[in-house]
Amino acid sequence: MSQLVEQFINGLAAGANYAIIAIAYNLVFGVLNVFNFAHGATMMIGTYGVLLVVQGMGGGFTVAVVVGLLIAGLTGFLIERLVVRPLGGNQWAVAVSTIGAAIFIENLVRRLTHARPEVFPRPFELRYLSLPGGADVSTLQVMLVLVSVGLMLGMVAFLQRTRLGKAIRVIAQSPELGRCLGIDVARVVTLTFVVASLLGGAAGILNGLAYGSTYPYIGSYLGLKGFVVLIVAGVGNMRGALVIGLALGIAESLAVGFVGSTYRDFVAYGGLVLVLLFRPSGLFGEEVRVV
Amino acid sequence: MPAVLRVAGLDVQYGGLVAARDISLEVHRGEIVSLLGPNGAGKTSVLRAVMGLVPRARGTVEFFDGATVHRVDTLATHRLAALGIASVPSLRIVLPRMTVEENLEVGGLFLGRHGGSLARERDRLYELFPVLGRRRRALAATLSGGEQRMLAIARALMARPRLLLLDEPSLGLAPLVLTEIFGLLQRINAEAEVDVLLVEQNVKKALEISHRAYVMRIGALDFQGSSRDILASGRLESAYLG
Numbered sequence: 001m002s003q004l005v006e007q008f009i010n011g012l013a014a015g016a017n018y019a020i021i022a023i024a025y026n027l028v029f030g031v032l033n034v035f036n037f038a039h040g041a042t043m044m045i046g047t048y049g050v051l052l053v054v055q056g057m058g059g060g061f062t063v064a065v066v067v068g069l070l071i072a073g074l075t076g077f078l079i080e081r082l083v084v085r086p087l088g089g090n091q092w093a094v095a096v097s098t099i100g101a102a103i104f105i106e107n108l109v110r111r112l113t114h115a116r117p118e119v120f121p122r123p124f125e126l127r128y129l130s131l132p133g134g135a136d137v138s139t140l141q142v143m144l145v146l147v148s149v150g151l152m153l154g155m156v157a158f159l160q161r162t163r164l165g166k167a168i169r170v171i172a173q174s175p176e177l178g179r180c181l182g183i184d185v186a187r188v189v190t191l192t193f194v195v196a197s198l199l200g201g202a203a204g205i206l207n208g209l210a211y212g213s214t215y216p217y218i219g220s221y222l223g224l225k226g227f228v229v230l231i232v233a234g235v236g237n238m239r240g241a242l243v244i245g246l247a248l249g250i251a252e253s254l255a256v257g258f259v260g261s262t263y264r265d266f267v268a269y270g271g272l273v274l275v276l277l278f279r280p281s282g283l284f285g286e287e288v289r290v291v
Numbered sequence: 292m293p294a295v296l297r298v299a300g301l302d303v304q305y306g307g308l309v310a311a312r313d314i315s316l317e318v319h320r321g322e323i324v325s326l327l328g329p330n331g332a333g334k335t336s337v338l339r340a341v342m343g344l345v346p347r348a349r350g351t352v353e354f355f356d357g358a359t360v361h362r363v364d365t366l367a368t369h370r371l372a373a374l375g376i377a378s379v380p381s382l383r384i385v386l387p388r389m390t391v392e393e394n395l396e397v398g399g400l401f402l403g404r405h406g407g408s409l410a411r412e413r414d415r416l417y418e419l420f421p422v423l424g425r426r427r428r429a430l431a432a433t434l435s436g437g438e439q440r441m442l443a444i445a446r447a448l449m450a451r452p453r454l455l456l457l458d459e460p461s462l463g464l465a466p467l468v469l470t471e472i473f474g475l476l477q478r479i480n481a482e483a484e485v486d487v488l489l490v491e492q493n494v495k496k497a498l499e500i501s502h503r504a505y506v507m508r509i510g511a512l513d514f515q516g517s518s519r520d521i522l523a524s525g526r527l528e529s530a531y532l533g
Contacts, residue, residue: 043503056387058307067299075310077389111494163400163401166393166396166397167401168387169386169388170397173386173389174383174386175388176344176380176383177371177380177383177384177386178369179344179367179368180344180368180369180371180377180378180379181369181373181398181400181401181446181450182370182371182372182401182402182450183369183371183372183401184367184369185369254428262304
């Protein structure tokens with residue numbers, strides 16, 4: 001019972017993280033109808049931003065997070081300007097060019113570092129809290145759950161309430177109407193890449209904290225997981241991404257806890273195969289969309 | 292006083308294909324003006340070129356906001372709304388996954404207006420379009436065709452425009468609903484002092500509410516005049532029947 005609770009909490013944090021990654025894909029897909037396959041690289045580079053400040057410059061963790069997010073946001077900006085915009089919204093060309101950008105960024109980081117997994121710094125000493133029922137959770141786990149779920153909900157609020165969020169939703173429904181309503185669509189597209197990359201950077205850092213390490217290919221791994229969530233939930237479906245992200249994180253975590261750690265990816269990709277077989281347009285099809 | 296909208300010598304071209312050539316037209320203060328013509332005459336192309344949604348190959352478009360004349364043919368579409376030109380395309384006219392209330396809000400949100408003034412404007416429009424007020428929390432996708440058309444027009448009015456550009460407002464509407472919406476357009480024109488340029492297939496209804504009309508034929512202006520004269524002259528039949 002106590003192990004169930006512990007694994008559930010781990011899964012909640014991981015799942016919220018998957019949801020955040022899928023939401024970021026959805027944001028970009030919504031405004032431009034393209035997938036940014038370099039999104040994973042953005043997550044990875046955020047974690048190396050943190051390492052740069054903490055290990056390279058002896059800086060504090062908070063400063064490191066800010067720098068990591070800024071580097072991730074800047075990467076998103078550069079990807080949009082250099083790799084996406086010149087291709088004029090051609091879906092296939094952008095798919096190829098963003099994959100290329102991801103390979104470039106990964107190998108750049110690999111060359112500049114040891115190309116080995118690095119220990120990811122912790123913001124504070126771990127303390128353990130005993131829950132009723134005998135489960136032990138660390139303060140870090142509690143923080144991860146709170147921050148991940150908070151980010152996820154914050155993103156929904158951002159889309160529902162802010163002017164930029166509403167502009168993103170308008171463009172996702174009709175770029176032409178957006179222009180008629182006074183939205184500078186090109187500018188909002190750039191900002192969408194930046195927002196998605198900030199989210200990605202945050203997701204990468206949260207993942208680094210959860211596993212205590214990072215490496216150049218972590219972005220590809222996480223990006224693919226987020227992509228699975230996106231496909232299973234149905235592209236464009238924000239609520240679906242939240243539900244499927246959480247469900248995947250929890251299912252993986254339970255599989256690791258009760259069957260064995262080699263079954264983590266089996267859950268995600270096995271589930272994907274089943275969905276593609278029986279519901280190829282995603283579990284929720286096209287009907288419930290927030291953006 | 293200058294014309295509210297003055298289009299002079301406008302050519303619209305898609306690649307090598309000429310959709311409209313040497314179009315000149317004006318909308319004056321207080322007017323509803325129709326741009327008519329058979330299918331494929333190029334009227335929607337002209338309207339979309341005025342909006343900047345398709346490239347203007349040649350010619351000028353000027354807009355007088357009451358104080359200054361703006362050369363809008365040099366501006367991107369999104370700059371037009373802030374000057375006082377609101378437009379409603381013919382298809383995909385509402386944001387289906389937003390509520391009625393949100394659809395109205397985004398009509399003014401990106402023009403630097405804020406919550407209080409937007410809410411007041413919205414309440415005023417609910418009086419003009421009571422059906423929208425009753426369905427304010429409904430997703431726009433669930434509205435009927437007529438309600439969606441009203442929502443699109445109301446959303447354009449949220450910008451407090453001087454000029455309203457409408458592409459086929461009658462599209463897909465039942466006759467009774469059409470009469471109601473065109474009646475509202477006349478009211479908006481008279482009471483809110485919004486001038487209107489509309490592209491229409493429904494010639495009879497369009498002439499009923501407009502002061503003047505331009506008639507196009509195969510990519511060029513054929514003739515123009517007051518609605519009354521056009522109806523009396525019988526020239527429309529020749530434009531439509533060749």
